[in-house]
Amino acid sequence: MTATTAPLTRTPARAARRPSARLRAWATRAPLLPALVFLIAVTQLPFVATLVISFFDWNALYPKARRFTGLDNYRQVLTDADLRHSVWTTVLLTAAVVLASLVLGLVLALLLDRRFRGRGIVRTLLIAPFLVVPVAAALLWKHVLYNPEYGLLNGLSHYVGGPQPDWVSRTPLLAVEASLVWQWTPFMMLILLAGLQSRDQQQIEAARVDGAGDWQIFVHLTLPHLRRYLELGALLGSIYIVQNFDAVFTITSGGLGTANLPYTVYQSFYQAHENGLASAAGVLVVIGSLVIATFALRVVSSLFREEVSRA
Amino acid sequence: MRALRRHGPGLLAWLAGIVFFLPIAWMALTSFHSETDAATNPPSFTAALTLDGYREFFGSGGGASPWPALANSAVASVASTLLVLLLALPAAYALSIRPVRKWTDVLFFFLSTKMLPAVAGLLPLYLFARNAGLLDNIWLLVVLYTSMNLPIAVWMMQSFLAEVPVAVIEAARVDGARLPVVLTRVVAPIALPGIAATALICFIFSWNELLFARVLTGVVAETAPVFLTGFITSQGLFLAKVCAASLVISLPVLAAGFAAQDKLVQGLSLGAVK
Numbered sequence: 204m205t206a207t208t209a210p211l212t213r214t215p216a217r218a219a220r221r222p223s224a225r226l227r228a229w230a231t232r233a234p235l236l237p238a239l240v241f242l243i244a245v246t247q248l249p250f251v252a253t254l255v256i257s258f259f260d261w262n263a264l265y266p267k268a269r270r271f272t273g274l275d276n277y278r279q280v281l282t283d284a285d286l287r288h289s290v291w292t293t294v295l296l297t298a299a300v301v302l303a304s305l306v307l308g309l310v311l312a313l314l315l316d317r318r319f320r321g322r323g324i325v326r327t328l329l330i331a332p333f334l335v336v337p338v339a340a341a342l343l344w345k346h347v348l349y350n351p352e353y354g355l356l357n358g359l360s361h362y363v364g365g366p367q368p369d370w371v372s373r374t375p376l377l378a379v380e381a382s383l384v385w386q387w388t389p390f391m392m393l394i395l396l397a398g399l400q401s402r403d404q405q406q407i408e409a410a411r412v413d414g415a416g417d418w419q420i421f422v423h424l425t426l427p428h429l430r431r432y433l434e435l436g437a438l439l440g441s442i443y444i445v446q447n448f449d450a451v452f453t454i455t456s457g458g459l460g461t462a463n464l465p466y467t468v469y470q471s472f473y474q475a476h477e478n479g480l481a482s483a484a485g486v487l488v489v490i491g492s493l494v495i496a497t498f499a500l501r502v503v504s505s506l507f508r509e510e511v512s513r514a
Numbered sequence: 515m516r517a518l519r520r521h522g523p524g525l526l527a528w529l530a531g532i533v534f535f536l537p538i539a540w541m542a543l544t545s546f547h548s549e550t551d552a553a554t555n556p557p558s559f560t561a562a563l564t565l566d567g568y569r570e571f572f573g574s575g576g577g578a579s580p581w582p583a584l585a586n587s588a589v590a591s592v593a594s595t596l597l598v599l600l601l602a603l604p605a606a607y608a609l610s611i612r613p614v615r616k617w618t619d620v621l622f623f624f625l626s627t628k629m630l631p632a633v634a635g636l637l638p639l640y641l642f643a644r645n646a647g648l649l650d651n652i653w654l655l656v657v658l659y660t661s662m663n664l665p666i667a668v669w670m671m672q673s674f675l676a677e678v679p680v681a682v683i684e685a686a687r688v689d690g691a692r693l694p695v696v697l698t699r700v701v702a703p704i705a706l707p708g709i710a711a712t713a714l715i716c717f718i719f720s721w722n723e724l725l726f727a728r729v730l731t732g733v734v735a736e737t738a739p740v741f742l743t744g745f746i747t748s749q750g751l752f753l754a755k756v757c758a759a760s761l762v763i764s765l766p767v768l769a770a771g772f773a774a775q776d777k778l779v780q781g782l783s784l785g786a787v788k
Contacts, residue, residue: 234605234607235605235609239605241661245658245661246635249634249638249639253635311527314523315527317527319523319527319528321528327772328531328534328535329530329535331535331538331768332538333771334768335764335768336722336767337722337724337739338722338724339763339764340760342756343537343538344537346745347540347541347756352553353753355536355540355557361556389534393778445631448725452746453743469636478637485631488633489631500622500625504622
């Protein structure tokens with residue numbers, strides 16, 4: 204786009220008429236302003252407020268005792284064993300879910316990339332988990348699948364004489380992760396399928412003529428081509444899963460060591476009314492997200508540059 | 515061996531499809547069972563079908579009616595989607611068709627706000643809402659959902675609008691058309707499928723949202739996902755009802771998602787995958 208449109212503005216004739224050029228520049232920016240102003244007001248201002256509150260010792264139940272404590276909240280958050288645990292849980296949950304759903308999604312995309320009877324139906328069946336409202340999906344796993352007395356998992360296990368464990372209390376984090384992998388695999392599959400279908404078929408034919416096997420084509424042609432799609436899936440998945448609240452809140456209510464940072468922030472101000480601590484934890488979530496985000500933006504911008512150079 | 519090679523992947527795909535869909539199919543079946551049949555071990559596949567779960571859910575069984583929550587979700591999702599389109603369309607237009615200096619920076623600023631976690635502003639928003647008397651007000655959610663979806667919408671629409679040929683727009687402008695006319699008569703028809711996909715995704719995200727709704731609403735403005743959280747601790751006494759509730763509340767998203775599978779991918783990957 205830039206390449207085609209930039210010359211239009213930089214014609215000498217327009218630059219010469221200065222006041223009108225300035226007016227023109229404003230007219231060009233004007234359509235952007237409502238969205239920008241709105242976004243800054245609704246997302247950036249509250250974050251600044253969170254930052255300010257994070258420096259105060261402020262329990263909502265004792266508002267008169269509010270006072271400035273500098274970095275004390277951060278010290279407390281970072282030294283509190285529970286909170287440190289929730290940092291670790293967030294990392295573990297995000298990494299496990301993203302990796303597992305990416306690998307599963309890749310396998311499913313490779314299967315769906317082939318022609319077979321009923322491919323459209325299978326694709327629709329596979330997408331469905333992603334389209335269930337997250338709270339509903341979490342309820343489904345908690346009550347309908349995991350329940351030790353009448354859940355489907357133990358019900359099926361009963362037929363083969365298998366064990367009847369209480370999944371949520373025995374492997375709580377894994378239980379949350381499994382439900383999220385089920386929800387996110389279709390998303391990864393869809394992105395990777397789009398990647399597979401954009402491969403250069405002639406190149407693959409040529410490799411085949413040269414005697415390359417399926418595995419060689421996969422390793423040397425398909426995987427390199429899929430790299431940017433894998434990165435995109437991993438990054439978008441991370442952004443959403445690092446912020447996950449619904450599954451943790453619904454399946455374990457943050458108990459049994461499954462409280463991640465978003466849940467901890469929610470709990471520390473909603474239940475413990477510790478505004479300062481909650482804000483400090485919130486700022487830490489932001490810092491964590493920024494690390495992912497910088498990386499994410501770099502990948503997205505490289506995708507973007509490719510698109511521009513193609514245009 | 516040859517047959518396996520030929521049909522193996524297809525069969526495997528069918529198996530995977532069935533495994534992934536099984537929980538939803540089971541949820542649907544359970545929703546049509548009576549509560550006693552729903553809560554048996556081993557599970558019953560042949561129990562009599564009944565609409566009791568749905569009757570219970572819709573409130574004739576004495577529980578709270580879900581209609582206000584469903585209506586709130588509809589209002590929040592539809593209104594915020596419209597507001598997003600109203601704000602994002604001109605912005606995307608400026609970013610993709612009319613040149614703006616440093617426009618990629620602006621685009622990245624939009625995207626970066628999406629990476630600011632919701633919890634980052636939750637407390638100030640709660641305090642603001644409480645002091646301004648906006649707690650438990652559905653219109654506060656409309657504003658927040660708009661800000662939640664706006665960055666993605668600007669990105670998606672920017673990539674869709676970039677497909678509109680500049681020459682066509684220039685021609686319209688030379689003929690003396692002003693911005694609103696250019697937008698509605700020239701740009702919108704070409705970019706309509708993309709705009710529809712954007713709207714769909716905004717609708718789905720708003721419909722699904724739980725954290726803001728949970729913290730900022732109570733009785734009056736409760737949304738469907740918040741209503742569902744009422745089932746978190748029900749200990750199996752209402753399994754059919756839980757399944758019916760989950761299905762009914764997921765239905766708009768399932769329907770919209772099935773109808774626009776391809777657009778969904780393109781939109782969710784911010785237009786990067788085409």
